Amino acid sequence: MRIGVVSIFPSYLEPMRMALLGKAIDRGIVALDTYDLRDWTHDVHRAVDDSPYGGGPGMVMKPTVWGPCLDDVCPDDALLVVPTPAGVPFTQATAQAWSREKHIVFACGRYEGIDQRVIDDAAKRVRVQEVSIGDFVLIGGEVAVIAMVEATVRLIDGVLGNASSHQQDSFSDGLLEGPSYTRPPVWRGLEVPEVLRGGDHAKQQQWRREQSLARTRERRPDLLPPEQ
Numbered sequence: 001m002r003i004g005v006v007s008i009f010p011s012y013l014e015p016m017r018m019a020l021l022g023k024a025i026d027r028g029i030v031a032l033d034t035y036d037l038r039d040w041t042h043d044v045h046r047a048v049d050d051s052p053y054g055g056g057p058g059m060v061m062k063p064t065v066w067g068p069c070l071d072d073v074c075p076d077d078a079l080l081v082v083p084t085p086a087g088v089p090f091t092q093a094t095a096q097a098w099s100r101e102k103h104i105v106f107a108c109g110r111y112e113g114i115d116q117r118v119i120d121d122a123a124k125r126v127r128v129q130e131v132s133i134g135d136f137v138l139i140g141g142e143v144a145v146i147a148m149v150e151a152t153v154r155l156i157d158g159v160l161g162n163a164s165s166h167q168q169d170s171f172s173d174g175l176l177e178g179p180s181y182t183r184p185p186v187w188r189g190l191e192v193p194e195v196l197r198g199g200d201h202a203k204q205q206q207w208r209r210e211q212s213l214a215r216t217r218e219r220r221p222d223l224l225p226p227e228q
């Protein structure tokens with residue numbers, strides 16, 4: 001998978017070159033290109049934003065800068081993703097779908113966002129998705145990109161050492177993952193549940209399912225299947 005990220009703070013994206021994502025890049029499973037939007041500015045101040053039509057707070061990012069940038073970095077067969085609090089929710093299902101893409105380009109907006117015509121113009125040529133990672137407002141899209149890239153790339157075969165681990169993710173069966181334990185069997189007077197210390201895998205699977213349902217009922221009743 002090829003990943004392109006456009007930002008006015010490309011160094012903000014350096015964490016993606018570390019740890020497991022960094023290894024996926026080193027092993028050629030993922031190629032990461034980061035671009036500085038200011039390289040597409042054409043004035044001495046390298047301006048990327050301007051005041052909004054119709055008034056309102058903050059600044060809007062200029063179409064005359066974003067347009068030429070996306071023309072250069074986002075080919076027709078790529079998926080263009082624009083992180084925004086006004087986007088469609090990003091979920092594990094989104095990550096699953098994106099993990100099968102060949103090329104994803106992320107456009108990180110800051111200030112009050114990007115002039116809508118940039119997205120409308122790009123949509124004539126490429127598939128565009130405006131997505132949100134949650135109901136809160138970040139300063140820019142970079143942190144959202146790191147989160148979404150991590151959720152997506154970890155699903156690509158070969159990235160996680162133990163392939164089955166993402167099959168047992170939270171959300172992979174639609175429920176929250178239950179509690180996990182490791183040695184010692186007793187720690188500060190707290191015991192690992194007996195069923196997990198035994199060898200009855202069928203009982204352990206049943207216990208895990210019950211724990212998932214209980215946790216989902218308590219924390220995310222919206223995820224419960226209708227009959228539960």
Ligand SMILES: Nc1ncccc1[N+](=O)[O-]
Pocket residue numbers: 082083084085087131132133134135136137138139140141144
């Ligand atoms: N929540 C967000 N706030 C700012 C930019 C992007 C965002 N998002 O969720 O993708």
